[in-house]
């Protein structure tokens with residue numbers, strides 16, 4: 035339960051149309067960027083549930099400046115979506131500067147988030163994602179170049195990072211200071227090391243440490259990791275003093291988590307706990323939004339399949355029907371399957387348990403000698419032209 039009111043989260047944006055040149059999030063909640071998930075369809079679905087800021091899927095800076103059609107589609111906002119928040123993956127200060135300049139000059143984004151948290155071996159092996167903050171000069175150059183490109187347009191830049199490579203190589207305090215120095219609007223921390231992938235529980239105590247560390251700079255910290263209910267969001271703010279929360283896997287198949295967060299942050303006791311009939315209408319709406327996003331019923335329904343088990347988690351649905359949801363290929367077929375469901379109450383305990391990625395920890399794949407000299411500026415040759423991942 036909320037013991038004192040939470041301050042709204044303010045994001046200064048002066049590139050047009052925002053009251054007092056800022057976006058005020060009364061409920062300080064941000065949808066985490068999730069590749070393959072947080073496209074404009076999913077963001078719209080979450081937006082319809084409540085307040086917040088909804089970040090795009092990650093796109094790479096290089097793919098943007100090369101104008102890959104798929105990347106251009108990924109940054110197209112949903113209908114009426116504002117502010118338009120784009121997450122960039124970058125390993126080269128020049129490329130990220132150009133990408134942001136392009137986004138700014140063509141008025142394609144109101145907020146830029148930089149991804150320094152990706153733990154995937156194919157990325158860290160080449161020095162990208164969560165491996166990058168260890169090379170502190172390069173990290174600082176990338177963030178400075180980003181802020182420099184966005185600032186003339188009044189567009190805020192934020193960073194999202196992990197605690198470090200592994201417990202022997204934490205990077206978050208130093209990287210957060212460098213980001214604050216460069217002028218970011220906030221620092222979001224996923225409270226795990228890259229070596230943990232998604233294993234175990236996020237250690238929220240590091241969020242509290244970062245809050246304390248950045249306090250003299252005035253740069254807010256957003257906490258991230260293992261928020262499965264509105265109450266978890268409130269608890270993270272209360273336990274760590276963070277200015278807001280970033281929510282990822284908790285809303286997979288549960289976009290109403292945003293409604294739950296709004297009521298929890300307002301100190302209300304009502305919970306968002308839809309019945310299966312209510313869930314089924316959200317599933318259908320998700321499908322329709324995906325058809326608009328992909329401009330293809332076939333692609334949309336294929337994409338929706340991965341969400342089905344998440345939507346149905348904890349509900350009692352016969353195995354054959356469950357399997358058919360995983361193979362659905364048209365809207366009409368989906369409607370037919372949804373009509374076979376029987377209404378039932380929300381299975382709170384199971385539905386609010388962890389879902390989505392839970393990969394075990396493992397040593398982080400790094401380029402040879404990566405840990406020898408944090409001051410070295412490496413020439414990263416990662417193929418960063420492919421979005422998502």
Ligand SMILES: Cc1cc2nc3c(=O)[nH]c(=O)nc-3n(C[C@H](O)[C@H](O)[C@H](O)COP(=O)(O)O)c2cc1C
Nearest residue numbers: 066067068069092149224259260261281282283391
């Ligand atoms: C399917 C999936 C895709 C993700 N893609 C991205 C991404 O593109 N950029 C990023 O910064 N984090 C990405 N993440 C990490 C999340 O943004 C978030 O930091 C992480 O899931 C921990 O938060 P949670 O416990 O609320 O899920 C991804 C996570 C998942 C599960």
